[in-house]
Structure formats: C-alpha cells, structure tokens
Amino acid sequence: MKATPRSIKHHFGTLLPGCKLAELKGKLIVLEGADGSGRSTQIDMLKDWLENLGYGTVNVGLKRSTLVAEELEAAQQGNILSHTTRSLFYATDFADQLENTIIPALRAGFVVLADRYIYTLMARDTVRGANPAWVKSLYSIALVPDAVFYLRVSPQVLVERNFRKNATLSYWESGMDTGMSRDMFESFMKYQRHIQAEFRRMQAEYGFTIINGNRKPRAIHAELRAKVQEVLSQSS
Amino acid sequence: MNKTHNHPGRLIAVEGLDGSGKSTQVYLLKRWMEMQGLKVFFTEWNSSVLVKEATRKGKKRQLLTPTTFSLVHATDFADRHERQILPLMRAGYIVLADRYMYTAFARDIVRGCDPRWVRNLYSFAVVPDIAFFFDTPLAVSLDRILSGRPSLKYFEAGMDLNLADNEYDSFKIFQGRIYAEYKKMVEPEGFMVMEGMLPVEKQQAMVRKYVEQKIDLPSFRWRGRQ
Numbered sequence: 001m002k003a004t005p006r007s008i009k010h011h012f013g014t015l016l017p018g019c020k021l022a023e024l025k026g027k028l029i030v031l032e033g034a035d036g037s038g039r040s041t042q043i044d045m046l047k048d049w050l051e052n053l054g055y056g057t058v059n060v061g062l063k064r065s066t067l068v069a070e071e072l073e074a075a076q077q078g079n080i081l082s083h084t085t086r087s088l089f090y091a092t093d094f095a096d097q098l099e100n101t102i103i104p105a106l107r108a109g110f111v112v113l114a115d116r117y118i119y120t121l122m123a124r125d126t127v128r129g130a131n132p133a134w135v136k137s138l139y140s141i142a143l144v145p146d147a148v149f150y151l152r153v154s155p156q157v158l159v160e161r162n163f164r165k166n167a168t169l170s171y172w173e174s175g176m177d178t179g180m181s182r183d184m185f186e187s188f189m190k191y192q193r194h195i196q197a198e199f200r201r202m203q204a205e206y207g208f209t210i211i212n213g214n215r216k217p218r219a220i221h222a223e224l225r226a227k228v229q230e231v232l233s234q235s236s
Numbered sequence: 237m238n239k240t241h242n243h244p245g246r247l248i249a250v251e252g253l254d255g256s257g258k259s260t261q262v263y264l265l266k267r268w269m270e271m272q273g274l275k276v277f278f279t280e281w282n283s284s285v286l287v288k289e290a291t292r293k294g295k296k297r298q299l300l301t302p303t304t305f306s307l308v309h310a311t312d313f314a315d316r317h318e319r320q321i322l323p324l325m326r327a328g329y330i331v332l333a334d335r336y337m338y339t340a341f342a343r344d345i346v347r348g349c350d351p352r353w354v355r356n357l358y359s360f361a362v363v364p365d366i367a368f369f370f371d372t373p374l375a376v377s378l379d380r381i382l383s384g385r386p387s388l389k390y391f392e393a394g395m396d397l398n399l400a401d402n403e404y405d406s407f408k409i410f411q412g413r414i415y416a417e418y419k420k421m422v423e424p425e426g427f428m429v430m431e432g433m434l435p436v437e438k439q440q441a442m443v444r445k446y447v448e449q450k451i452d453l454p455s456f457r458w459r460g461r462q
Contacts (some may be wrong), residue, residue, distance in 0.1 A: 017302045017348035067299050068308070071290040080286065082318035084360055085311060092290070092307040099301050137356035141303060 009106070012118075013140035019103060026106035027231055028143060030117040030208075032199070033151030034192055035173045036161035037213045038220060042151065043115050045221045046228060050111055055232075058105040061115035065096035076172070087125045091138050094121065098142065106143075111232075118142045119150075119206070123198040127191070128178055147231045148208030149224060150199055155192040157214050159185070238363045245325035246451050247362055249336035251418065252370035253411055254392075255380035256432050257439070261370065262334050264440045265447065269330060274456045277324050281335030284315040295391050302347035305391065309340055310357045317361060325362055330456050337361050338425060342417035346410065347397065366450055368443065369422060372432030374415050378408055 009024040029046070033039045043059065050057050063069045072089050075081050081089065105112050118139040125135045153161075162169055171177075174184050175191025203210060211223060241247070248265070252258040262278070269276040282291065291308050294300040300308070324331050337358040344354045382388075382404065390396065393403040394410025422429060428446060430439055447453070 014350045014353045067294050067304060068290040071287070071293075075286055082315070084318055085286070085314040088307060088311040088314050088357075089287075092304055092311055095301075095303045095307055096299070099303060100299075131360075134356060134359055137353060140353065 010144040011140065012142050012144060013137070016099065016103075016141050019099075024103065024106040024143070025109045026111060027147075028102065028106060028112045028114065028145040029228060029231065030114040030119075030145040030148040031151065032116055032119050032148060032208070033213060034153065034158055034195065035170060036158045036165065037151040037153045038161075038217060039115055039151055041217050042220060042224060043113050045217070046113060046224060049221075049225060050113075050228075056105075056108070056110040058101060058110050058112050059115060060097045060101050060112060062090070062120065063093055065093040066100070067096040068093050083125070083128050083130060087121075087130060087135070087138070090121050090124075094118065094139070095141060102143065114145070117145065117148070119148065119199065119202055119208070123195050123202065126198055127175070127194045146234075147227065148206065149227065150203065150208055150210050151213035151220070152196065152199070152210050153213035155189050155196075158192060159188065238359055238361055241325065241362045243322075243325035243362070244328040245331060246456070247321070247325060247331045247333065247364040247366075248447065249333040249338070249364040249367045250370065251335060251338045251367060251427070252432065253372065253374070253377040253415055253418070255377035256370040256372040257436065258368070258370040259334055260436060261368070261430070261439055261443055262332050264436075265443055266332055268440075268444060269332075269453075272453065273458055274453060275327075275329045275458060276332060276456075277320065277329050278332045278334070279316055279320055280333075281339055282309060282312055284312040286315050287312040295389070298390055298396070300391065300396070302344065302349050302396070305347065305396075306340065306344040306349050306354060306357065309344075313337065313340070313358070313361070321362060328456065330451070333364070336364060336367065338367065338418070338421055338427075341421065342414045345417055346394075346413045366447065367425060367427050368430050369418060369427035370430050370432045370439075374412055376433065378411060382407070 009021045011021070031039045031043055047057050047059065063072055068089060072093055075089065102112050102114075122135050122139060126132055159169070162173070169184050169188050174188035175194070176184060176187055178187075178191060180190045181187040202208075209227065211220060213220060250258040250262045266276055266278050287308060291312065294304065294308060321331055321333070340358060341351070341354060345351050388403040388407050390403075393407040395403060395406050397406070397410065399409040400406040421427060430442065432439070
C-alpha cells in the first residue's frame with residue numbers, strides 16, 4: 001500500500017512541547033476582519049456548507065478559552081490592563097484554545113474554523129506600540145493555517161454596520177485605550193485605519209487572501225466557498 | 237533582549253529553590269531598609285490580583301499545559317511589572333522581588349518550553365541591579381519543604397511532567413532539574429551566589445554588606461521626613 005502524500009502542518013518558529021505536527025490531518029481555516037466585517041455570518045455559512053458535505057467542524061475565536069475567557073472579560077471591563085499584560089492575557093487565551101481545541105480537532109481530521117486568529121492579536125499589539133519582534137516570538141507557537149481570509153471593509157461601511165447592530169461603537173474596537181482621540185467616532189476611524197494598514201503589511205508577509213467585504217453576504221460566501229473547496233481538495 | 241536600566245530606582249531580586257531561605261532573607265533585608273527610612277517596595281511572584289483567579293482555576297482543575305502555565309505566570313508578572321515595578325523604579329524606589337524572571341526561565345525550560353521563546357516573553361522586564369541566588373544543597377531544601385508540609389500541590393510537585401507516580405518523588409526530581417537550571421544561569425546572569433547553609437543572621441549580614449556596596453542607600457531616603 002502506498003502512503004497518501006499530504007500537506008504537513010507547520011508552526012511559526014516554536015514547537016509546542018509534546019505536539020506532533022505529522023499527526024495533524026485536519027484543515028485550519030481562518031477568517032480575519034474587524035467587528036462588523038461579516039466574519040461571524042460567513043463562519044456560520046461555511047459551517048453549514050461543510051457539515052452538509054459531511055465534514056466535522058470546530059469553531060474557535062478570541063476570548064473563548066476555558067482557562068481565561070471570563071477573567072479576561074472581567075479585567076477588560078475594569079479597564080485596568082496595561083498593554084503587555086493584555087497582550088499576554090490574550091496569548092494565554094489563544095494558547096489554551098490552540099492546545100485544547102485546535103490541535104485535538106486537527107488530529108481528529110476536523111475542519112477548524114477560526115473566527116479571528118493571531119493576526120488580529122498581533123495587529124492590535126503592534127498598533128499599541130508593542131515591539132514587533134516580541135509579538136512575533138510570542139505567537140511563534142501558532143500553527144500556520146491552511147488558508148487565511150481577510151474580510152476587508154472600509155471604515156465607513158464598518159461604522160454603518162456597527163451602528164445597525166448595536167447603536168453604539170465598542171470601546172475596544174474604537175481603540176479608545178490608545179488615546180488617538182477622545183472623540184469615539186474619530187478614534188474608531190483612526191484606529192481601524194491603523195489596523196487595516198497593519199493587515200496590509202502582514203498580507204505581504206504572510207500572504208493571506210484579501211476578500212472584499214463591502215459586498216452582500218451571499219456574494220462573499222460564494223467566493224469563500226470556492227476558495228475553501230480548493231483547500232479541501234489539497235491532499236489530506 | 238533585556239538591557240541594563242536607566243531608572244533612578246534599584247531592583248534587587250532573590251532566587252532559589254523552595255526551602256532555600258530566600259524569602260526569610262528578603263524579608264530581613266526589607267525590614268532593615270524600612271528601619272533606615274528608605275523608599276522600599278516588596279513584590280512577590282505569582283501575586284497579581286488580576287490574574288490570580290485564572291491561575292487558581294487552571295491549577296485546581298489541572299487545565300494548564302507547559303505553555304499556558306508559562307503564559308499565565310508571564311501575564312501575572314507583566315501586570316506587576318507594568319503597574320508596580322516599573323512605575324516605582326521610575327519614581328526612585330528600591331524594589332525587592334521574591335522570585336523574578338529567572339524562576340520562569342528555570343521552571344518553564346524544565347517543563348519543556350523552548351528556551352528562546354520563554355526568554356523572549358520576559359524581554360520587556362527590567363534587569364535587576366542585584367540578583368541573589370540562595371544556593372542550598374538540594375537535599376536540604378527538600379528536607380525543609382517535605383518535613384514541614386505533608387501535602388504537595390500538583391503543579392508544585394511537577395506532577396504534570398510524569399516524572400514519578402507520587403508527589404513526593406516527583407517533587408524531588410522536579411526540584412533537582414530546576415536546581416540544575418539555576419546553576420546554569422549563575423554565570424551568564426551574573427547571580428550573586430549566597431551560601432544557603434550559613435546561619436540566617438550570617439547570611440543577612442553578608443546580604444546587607446553587599447547591597448550597601450552596590451547601592452548608595454542614603455540617596456533612597458524619604459525626602460521631607462525626619
């Protein structure tokens with residue numbers, strides 16, 4: 001019998017203690033984008049489509065770990081986290097999901113749908129003045145995804161969608177802690193532009209796919225579906 | 237990586253195994269400084285209120301892997317560093333730290349984390365002006381801990397490493413490996429090694445003398461106070 005060739009997973013420079021990359025058979029698909037970019041809608045649609053095809057799926061995202069999600073939320077409410085502490089808190093949340101959800105799911109051959117990944121975390125840290133080399137090393141434990149899609153939506157459209165959803169802008173998504181502006185609307189626009197610039201820079205480095213998110217959900221889904229199909233058809 | 241600091245304050249760290257006597261020594265050093273009217277602040281490993289709940293839960297429910305164990309401790313450290321250590325260093329305090337980043341270097345590396353990754357985590361930290369290492373023979377520190385306290389906690393005993401099937405044996409092997417990591421750091425990190433077998437008051441006299449030589453203590457007195 002001939003062994004089936006398949007793509008082997010990689011990490012970003014640091015192997016987690018006890019992790020065997022060759023055992024990871026599933027696919028890791030990442031959707032990135034700001035709040036209001038339509039990420040969750042697209043994740044839901046992809047999940048339905050994949051499960052309909054018979055693929056096992058698992059969802060992960062930011063602040064969803066068993067270990068620190070609640071504590072992180074509480075600390076953020078109090079607005080008492082300094083930058084480095086917040087970075088490390090998020091990194092802990094990420095690492096917990098990586099080791100306890102993502103890796104076991106990949107080992108079992110599932111498709112992992114990540115509603116945001118290390119790129120958002122790195123962009124947030126960098127925009128807040130963290131040393132880029134420090135941030136990169138921190139997340140060097142992450143697995144390289146099989147595909148990363150970045151839903152790019154112009155700040156104007158983001159504002160509209162956020163208002164339609166909540167009637168208010170989020171303190172954190174407006175980057176109010178960065179002191180860019182005391183005016184929330186102005187801060188939101190500035191902060192999102194900084195984040196987008198950081199994503200453009202990362203796109204060159206990590207080569208992820210930019211998706212025009214200013215369109216209707218159906219149109220975006222059709223494009224994503226075609227691209228995910230390609231990933232799935234790669235030997236696995 | 238970490239560079240020598242330019243803050244008006246001074247940082248003194250104490251390191252060593254559990255049962256090495258370092259906490260006693262740093263306590264006595266603090267008392268001495270307070271009685272001289274010096275601006276002194278004491279901070280302890282793993283004590284940030286912010287992160288405590290997560291650490292407690294993780295340890296109690298044994299949710300921690302080497303990586304998340306390392307990260308929760310780094311988060312705890314960052315919180316204390318950003319909110320206490322750094323501001324106090326800038327304000328011209330003498331900061332005394334019972335365990336510092338070297339504790340993480342030793343423990344996390346023994347747990348199998350990549351040494352470069354762990355060191356990078358702490359690369360934002362101020363480098364201590366003095367780092368004392370209380371060097372007690374392994375057998376002695378083990379005896380001090382194991383005779384005084386019958387039950388060892390899971391992570392404290394290094395049970396997550398599957399070194400032995402009971403806490404007692406596991407603790408001994410785990411501490412032995414940490415001790416070896418500390419010894420490796422003595423030279424590159426410039427530890428001031430203290431003979432941990434000497435009587436408490438002898439060690440303290442040596443600690444005080446060394447601190448006096450290295451730090452101009454009178455310049456750290458409270459101003460505007462008699």
